[in-house]
Amino acid sequence: MIISAFFGALVSIIRMVISAYILVIIVAAIMSFIRPNPYNPFVQTIIRLTEPVYELIRRYIPTAYGGLDFAPLIVLLVLQFINSFLARLF
Numbered sequence: 001m002i003i004s005a006f007f008g009a010l011v012s013i014i015r016m017v018i019s020a021y022i023l024v025i026i027v028a029a030i031m032s033f034i035r036p037n038p039y040n041p042f043v044q045t046i047i048r049l050t051e052p053v054y055e056l057i058r059r060y061i062p063t064a065y066g067g068l069d070f071a072p073l074i075v076l077l078v079l080q081f082i083n084s085f086l087a088r089l090f
Contacts, residue, residue: 011090018083024049029072
């Protein structure tokens with residue numbers, strides 16, 4: 001019973017982190033259309049949080065089609081899949 005509660009709480013925290021990262025990816029995607037000042041600390045933080053994951057996806061899957069980069073969409077789909085899986089797990 002204690003182990004079940006522990007894993008339930010752990011899954012809940014992981015799902016919250018995934019949801020927060022999804023929000024960061026959405027902000028990064030919106031910022032890519034606005035083109036904010038790249039020297040802004042907020043912009044640099046968002047880029048530092050998202051680019052490593054995008055680069056991992058780009059290494060294995062060509063994501064640029066017609067001038068658009070679909071790496072954020074792929075990352076969002078994977079995160080949603082993991083989030084849904086964890087929700088059904090507990």
